[in-house]
Amino acid sequence: MMSEQIGRILIRKKIISEADLKAAMERQQQEPGKYLGQILCEMGFPQSRIVRAIFSNNKRKRIGEILVDRGALAQETLDEYLLEQQALKKKGVYVPLGTLLVQRKIVSGENYLSALSAHFSMPVVSLVDCRASAALQRQIGEAFAARNRIVVLKSSPRQLTVAVAQPDPVVFEQLEKAMPKGKSILFCLAPPAAIESCLDRVYDPFNKNSLLY
Incomplete structure (x- = not known):
């Protein structure tokens, strides 16, 4: 029911159509482990617009x-x-x-x-045993990643997957605009402490496991 409520918000905001919601809900039935927002992102809808719509909707459950x-x-x-x-x-x-x-x-x-x-409507990922990669971090700019506490998890020709501690539609939009044409970005949630641990391994010069060594 929650997915349909989110879908109705996005239709009212003219981000998706009735046909888009129907297609996404059908896909969700086939892939029940996925959130509606994740499926819509895979269908090509910017996650920043989805998150911004939810932020601005007063009828959405707090x-x-x-x-x-x-x-x-x-x-x-x-x-x-x-x-x-x-x-x-x-x-x-x-x-x-x-x-x-x-x-x-x-x-x-x-x-x-x-x-x-x-x-x-965002997936949660575990960062246990996450091996942060400096090469992956550079795909969004190491300074930007460090400033906004973002861990880049994986990259394919069509999609970049990153983890954040909490949604920020402004940051999401900045990253989406920086993606090459034809490549989307999927934002996932992860515990703040796990994000800090991953970033420390990359950027802490006093950490023996740091990728700066």
Whole structure:
């Protein structure tokens, strides 16, 4: 049901058509392990536009509500931390709700990542035993990758796959525009600590496993 709701948002935003949604849903039935957003990306729709549409849609379920639905968070606790988030915002400090809940150890990083994945229709990847490659990182620019905490996982003539800790439609759009014609980019979610560990192995000159050695 969540995939169809996301599809309806994208139709209203004129990003996809009814026929596109039907084709994507049929493919999802054949490949149930894939998220709608991932399938649409494979069909040629920019992931940045999908994520931006979800960000801007007020009717979309919030991450806190998804956590409550999944039993990872009580409604009373959600209300309490929404008030704390608003108080911080009045002081000029913006902290995403999910980040706040993880920092306060109210929800686990795993539960938060799962909710984020459901919210934005993005796949989650494990970076256990990930061997970051300096050559792959250069495909998006090493400085850009380091600044935006992006790990490039693999590359083929038609698609580049990267991992990020949380969606950023501006960064997504910048990378999509930098791709050669005919090549798409698939953004996946990964735990922030795992992303940092992979990047440290590439860029930390004091790490013996660093690819700079």
